[in-house]
Amino acid sequence: MNKSEKFETNFLVDGQKVLEVLQQAYTNPEQYKVLTTNTQLNHRSLHPENLPQQGCEVSQVLEEAIQMIFSGYCNVSHPQYYGYISPKPLPVSIIGDLLASGLNQTPGAWRAGPAATAIEAETLSWLGQFIGYESNLEKVPNGIFTSGGAMANATALKLARDVVLGREWQAEGIFGIKHKPIVYLSVEGHFSIGKALDFLGFGRNCLRLIPVDETGRIALEALQVQIQKDIKHGYKPFCLIGTAGTSATGAVDSLDALARIATDYDMWFHVDAAAGGVFANLPETSKYFQGINLANSVTIDPCKWLFVPFGMGCLLTKQGSELVQSFQDGSHYWQELAELDLFQMGLPGTRQWRSLGLWMAFKHLGSDGYRQLLKNALQVALHLAESVLRFDCLELLQAPTLPVCCFRIKNYPGNLPLNEINKFIQKAITETGSHYPTLLDWRGKTYLRVSINNFSTNFDHVDSLIETVYSELFRLGKAA
Ligand SMILES: Cc1ncc(COP(=O)(O)O)c(C=O)c1O
DSSP states (O other), X not given: OOHHHHTOOOIXXXXXXHHHHHHHHHHSGGGSOSBOOOHHHHHHHHSOOOOOSSOOOHHHHHHHHHHHHHHSOBOTTSTTBOOTTOOOOOHHHHHHHHHHHHHTOOTTSGGGOHXXXXXXXXXXXXXXXXXXXXXXXXXXXXXXXXXXHHHHHHHHHHHHIIIIIOTHHHHHGGGGOOSOEEEEEETTSOTHHHHHHHHTTSOGGGEEEEOBOTTSOXXXXXXXXXXXXXXXXXXXXXXXXXXXXXXXXXXXXXXXXXXXXXXXXXXXXXXXXXXXXXXXXXXXTGGGGTTGGGOSEEEEOTTTTTOOOSSOEEEEESBHHHHHHHHOOTTOOHHHHTOOOGGGGSSOXXXXXXXXXXXXXXXXXXXXXXXXXXXXXXXHHHHHHHHHHTOTTEEESSOOSSSEEEEEEOOOSSSSOHXXXXXXXXXXXXXXXXXXXXXEEETTEEEEEEEOOOTTOOHHHHHHHHHHHHHXXXXXXXXX
16 A cells, blocks of 8 residues: 555545444434443543554544444434433435535635535525524625534624624723623523623623513513613623523513513613424424523524534624624625635534535525424423323423423332432333433422433333333332
């Protein structure tokens, strides 16, 4: 083998092997447990192996990688994996990712990917249409793709800062501060907001976490009282964040009421719809999202319920030009070249081209096909909730608004505290390898949280979850 051949690979052989692994993971997902953990991997992550000095064949490396992945594998393809909001990606989106990465196009700059830029801009427009969020489409796109929801939220906060507090912030930063700026979010809002405020130099104490009602929605009265208090102290309320789909239970704040409050106090209104936004325009759920169109900006995470691989978030805005004003670097003048350099609309320069997978998925399914997948996931969650209500020993937290259903064992003849029973059952079920609900601590009570992340999950799968809860409870009772 000559030197340059060593760096070549045969896509048709090594690539074929990868495709076979994916095909197996998709057609026979139950061959692996829902979660495989391994203490050796934990040790290795803390004590990495030495850097290899000599190379070896791609086929050999591939074997090792596959072996290692499946020894510590979170099986999102399994229809009974209910963890977090981690989807089984649509095969078409994986194919799109492979093509985009393989040809190494970037939508960051026109000259590094003209087609990538055009597809990125088109996908942003489709996403806005899909959720029913209208933007002023001027010379620039209606937002920017990010690496995830947290980066989209951070980008929104910078945008809010620049627009509401004044563009001098871009030059002076915290040295130009006149009044302490304040941001409002519910206690159920996402932790990425606090981190972003810290990251942007505002500090976490600028964040007011407002209590929620019994369904997990921000308490409007408490919010108004807090705003008044802050104004009295001479602070400057500048951004109000509504959560449309809390990570815990899928609760959606009253967005139209929040929009009115934001207008009354001259605040930027951002909606963190990372989890739930794609349900905003679905006939079954649109009633919860009234007012989303009034937001100045919206975070959406296509790598959740749009079933594309991780690493894809999005910030949609009413005015894309405001993003340009916030992120444009003075030394580049894309307007004069009449070419769209998307690095002028966000923090990253070069970045992975994720939107091809989503663009292909939109083309393949159409918005109707996508809506059908969302509706199925919702119906499975509602079916589970109905089943829970039929059992005396189970308690439903609340009727699902999104495809998340939380329930707990509410009575058990033994002496153990109920929270411990629920934790024990969740662990026992996960150890069977066939179901993976997570735990939720809600007002001191422990629940099993079931998120329907997989477009293949059906009624039988969640019926089987209830049966497994029962059989584990029975075993626990016998052992007691
Ligand atoms: C409501 C909400 N906002 C923001 C995020 C952060 O998104 P990411 O993990 O993609 O950065 C999440 C993640 O679950 C979320 O549920």
